[in-house]
Amino acid sequence: MVNKKTPASAQATKHEKKQLASAAVGASGGAVAMAPAVASSFALAFMVVCLVVYLLHIAAAIMIPFVIALCLWYLINAMARGLSRVQFAGLRLPRFLCFLLAILGLAAGLWFILNLINHNVRLVREAIPVYQANLELVLPKFLDFFKLEREALVTELKQYINLTTMMATIAATFTGLAGKTLVVMFYTGFLLYEQRFFERKIENMFSDPETQGRVRTIIKNIDTSIQRYIWVKVVVSAATGLLTFFALKYFNVNFNQFWGLMAFVLNFIPYIGSLLAIAMPSVIALVQFNDISMFLSVALTLSVIQITLGSIIDPRLLGDSLNISPIMIIFSLAAWGMIWGIPGMFLSIPILAMVVITLGQFPATRGIAVLLTKTGNIDHEVPRRA
Numbered sequence: 001m002v003n004k005k006t007p008a009s010a011q012a013t014k015h016e017k018k019q020l021a022s023a024a025v026g027a028s029g030g031a032v033a034m035a036p037a038v039a040s041s042f043a044l045a046f047m048v049v050c051l052v053v054y055l056l057h058i059a060a061a062i063m064i065p066f067v068i069a070l071c072l073w074y075l076i077n078a079m080a081r082g083l084s085r086v087q088f089a090g091l092r093l094p095r096f097l098c099f100l101l102a103i104l105g106l107a108a109g110l111w112f113i114l115n116l117i118n119h120n121v122r123l124v125r126e127a128i129p130v131y132q133a134n135l136e137l138v139l140p141k142f143l144d145f146f147k148l149e150r151e152a153l154v155t156e157l158k159q160y161i162n163l164t165t166m167m168a169t170i171a172a173t174f175t176g177l178a179g180k181t182l183v184v185m186f187y188t189g190f191l192l193y194e195q196r197f198f199e200r201k202i203e204n205m206f207s208d209p210e211t212q213g214r215v216r217t218i219i220k221n222i223d224t225s226i227q228r229y230i231w232v233k234v235v236v237s238a239a240t241g242l243l244t245f246f247a248l249k250y251f252n253v254n255f256n257q258f259w260g261l262m263a264f265v266l267n268f269i270p271y272i273g274s275l276l277a278i279a280m281p282s283v284i285a286l287v288q289f290n291d292i293s294m295f296l297s298v299a300l301t302l303s304v305i306q307i308t309l310g311s312i313i314d315p316r317l318l319g320d321s322l323n324i325s326p327i328m329i330i331f332s333l334a335a336w337g338m339i340w341g342i343p344g345m346f347l348s349i350p351i352l353a354m355v356v357i358t359l360g361q362f363p364a365t366r367g368i369a370v371l372l373t374k375t376g377n378i379d380h381e382v383p384r385r386a
Helices: 007-058 060-084 095-145 150-160 163-179 181-205 209-250 256-266 272-289 292-318 326-340 342-359 366-372
Strands: none
Touching (some): 007 060, 060 326, 095 256
């Protein structure tokens, strides 16, 4: 039996088709209308990023001491937390005493480092002209040993390997940072003073207990990761500096204290710092002894130290607490180096870690945090709304 459509049903079918067609047109129109909105959002975000980068660059004299003070504040808290776990006759040190000992210990360490740098930089700068002359004499012999093209490379290397310029840059950097010591101490002191009011500020800023919990989670995650990173880096860098000093002392390389200290400082710069900590003392050994075998021995020994501590010990101690993509580390290193120079390269990883952890706490920005990580996993889960 064949069903015949009535005029009413035919009109209903036509009406449904019109509705579907209108919906399709509306959807396509909405997509077309959405495209300019998305483009304008990206353009706005790009302009905001450019503005922030510009402001960070022109405000470097203010921001660099503050970020250094923030790192010192984290280090003091990590040291104080470690001291609070120490027991004497079954008793723990009072919180105030832990912070006092941490501050005094850090101040003594920084004073020792700055004085050692100041003394050694002066001695090295006085000897550099002699080393530069020796370097120009030994370069042809070095290239012949490795069977490299001589004339073109000698001319090019003389342009790039200028020990006088290198030491002038190092001296200017440390002199500039030393000149900001009082400002850094001022910032650090106020951070230590105001940290006891942080909890009260959170309660007064956010009346909703759930929001307060989310803010506390973000701050706690940042504190834990940054304190751990800075503490481990200080310990590993100190070990790197000491081993470098003993190795260079064994080979009788001049200014071994200075190069050991430079190895400690450069270890805070990922990848590039380790290469410089190997290359600079090796070049000095080459021009000091005029011996290729001594150059290779020093370079190999320092490479073993850097690989053992930087590629084996350091990752084991840090684990995946930061979990930052290596390509993003290199990009951050280049970006902050462009914005703030050498100090920016030292501060690039703590800043990047803060950004990744903060972005990972919000559903809207969690995808960006995932892209910045090494494994794609966010260690700290975002608190869900009930």
